[in-house]
Amino acid sequence: MTRRPDTLDVRPITDAELPDWMRAVRTGFLRPPTVTDEEVADRRATLAGSRLAGAFDAGRCVATFRSFPQELTAVGGTPVPADAISNVTVWPTHRRRGLLTRWMNGDLADAKERGDVVATLIAAEYPIYGRFGFGPATTCTEWTVDVPRSGLDPRWAGPEDGGRIDLVTGDEVRKVGPELHERLRRAQPGAVSRLGHWWEAETGVVRFSGEPWTEPFYAVYRSAGGRVEGLVSYTADDNWGDGKQPLNTASVRWLITSSPAAERALWHYLCSIDWVVRVKSGWRSPDDLLPHLLPDPRAAAVTTQADWLWIRILDVVRALEARSYDVPGSLVLEVADRSGLAGGRFLLEASPDGASCTPTTRSADLALDVSELASLWLGDASVVRLAALGRLREERAGAARKADALLRTSVRPWCPDLF
Numbered sequence: 001m002t003r004r005p006d007t008l009d010v011r012p013i014t015d016a017e018l019p020d021w022m023r024a025v026r027t028g029f030l031r032p033p034t035v036t037d038e039e040v041a042d043r044r045a046t047l048a049g050s051r052l053a054g055a056f057d058a059g060r061c062v063a064t065f066r067s068f069p070q071e072l073t074a075v076g077g078t079p080v081p082a083d084a085i086s087n088v089t090v091w092p093t094h095r096r097r098g099l100l101t102r103w104m105n106g107d108l109a110d111a112k113e114r115g116d117v118v119a120t121l122i123a124a125e126y127p128i129y130g131r132f133g134f135g136p137a138t139t140c141t142e143w144t145v146d147v148p149r150s151g152l153d154p155r156w157a158g159p160e161d162g163g164r165i166d167l168v169t170g171d172e173v174r175k176v177g178p179e180l181h182e183r184l185r186r187a188q189p190g191a192v193s194r195l196g197h198w199w200e201a202e203t204g205v206v207r208f209s210g211e212p213w214t215e216p217f218y219a220v221y222r223s224a225g226g227r228v229e230g231l232v233s234y235t236a237d238d239n240w241g242d243g244k245q246p247l248n249t250a251s252v253r254w255l256i257t258s259s260p261a262a263e264r265a266l267w268h269y270l271c272s273i274d275w276v277v278r279v280k281s282g283w284r285s286p287d288d289l290l291p292h293l294l295p296d297p298r299a300a301a302v303t304t305q306a307d308w309l310w311i312r313i314l315d316v317v318r319a320l321e322a323r324s325y326d327v328p329g330s331l332v333l334e335v336a337d338r339s340g341l342a343g344g345r346f347l348l349e350a351s352p353d354g355a356s357c358t359p360t361t362r363s364a365d366l367a368l369d370v371s372e373l374a375s376l377w378l379g380d381a382s383v384v385r386l387a388a389l390g391r392l393r394e395e396r397a398g399a400a401r402k403a404d405a406l407l408r409t410s411v412r413p414w415c416p417d418l419f
Ligand SMILES: CC(=O)SCCNC(=O)CCNC(=O)[C@H](O)C(C)(C)COP(=O)(O)OP(=O)(O)OC[C@H]1O[C@@H](n2cnc3c(N)ncnc32)[C@H](O)[C@@H]1OP(=O)(O)O
Pocket: 028, 029, 085, 086, 087, 088, 089, 090, 091, 094, 095, 096, 097, 098, 099, 100, 101, 102, 121, 122, 123, 124, 125, 127, 128, 131
């Protein structure tokens, strides 16, 4: 296949080019391209710290790339510096000429140079990013609850643990949300820091998505001691069936909690709203309490089960030293990285008191690609399973089981954010 010569002007964008860049992003994501002056102004206010690039053909932006600083929580709660990648689009007229490859290789090299431990992204499609050393590291699950079948007590009138649930406004959400989210993300492996504008965008104060804004409902859970421990944003449709029966579906936009009591109470609340016969959970942690807090968990059908956060390890030593380990153990990993950014042979010596990781010449226990290490690092994937799939190689008999004992975790990682 012959590729057309590269005549494009590929570079960071200027501030004056932001409207054109936004049009290009929308076109690449198949959304109506019209951008208003207000949306440009709102978007501009949210981009501090972001690195924005565009490809220009005869002066028109035809492809986009953005990255920005982020923190990702490792197993055990230590945040590591991450290079978050987003808004990757190449117009259909300019696809498969290597634009993504050029940007990605440059951005990952810059991130490595800056000292970022990982790069992160949410992949639009599964096959795009593995070639650049990314691996799927968390998953998301969506359930649809058939409320009348759930077995929950229909007379429920609020939490029985002394806590309370209140419907609140967007103003209140912006007051209590950020602190709650900080508590959650510092404890949850796989969670990421949020940019300052996240809460403003979620409550309609800044609008740059091009979607019409409709105010959702917000409910907050406070513990018996008055501490905010949970927050949910949801919408409901308007569906009256034959026979004048309300058959509404409540759809969760997001739900965050810092305690199991808050998680249980908010799901119970959502499943006890009069008229609501279906609750769509939104993209949740695979470990969410939802299905099993129902007396009949089969009332919660899995409607989505897919990869979510993808990670690219840029520094194997710092990544493996940043996370915690529940048991003592050692492991020699032969990590292949075709880009030359992070490969090598490493000795990991770990215990619940800490870990050290050093380049070594000892013979390897396991040989794997850097993308497979990304899937293992947050504790979600199974080494034994990856070996069975032929995606990593045991160099010493029994090494895969030994590695699972060291790397897997009792709580699965989860990233609540789309970015
Ligand atoms: C983090 C995010 O923003 S996710 C959003 C990603 N964007 C989208 O999905 C929007 C629609 N798609 C696009 O904009 C583009 O097709 C992109 C960005 C996915 C790819 O950009 P391109 O410039 O065409 O990619 P590029 O030419 O560098 O391709 C590199 C390789 O990846 C492969 N590839 C690229 N996209 C895909 C895909 N969607 N599925 C499978 N393979 C792909 C190419 O075939 C090529 O393989 P080769 O080296 O074996 O020939």
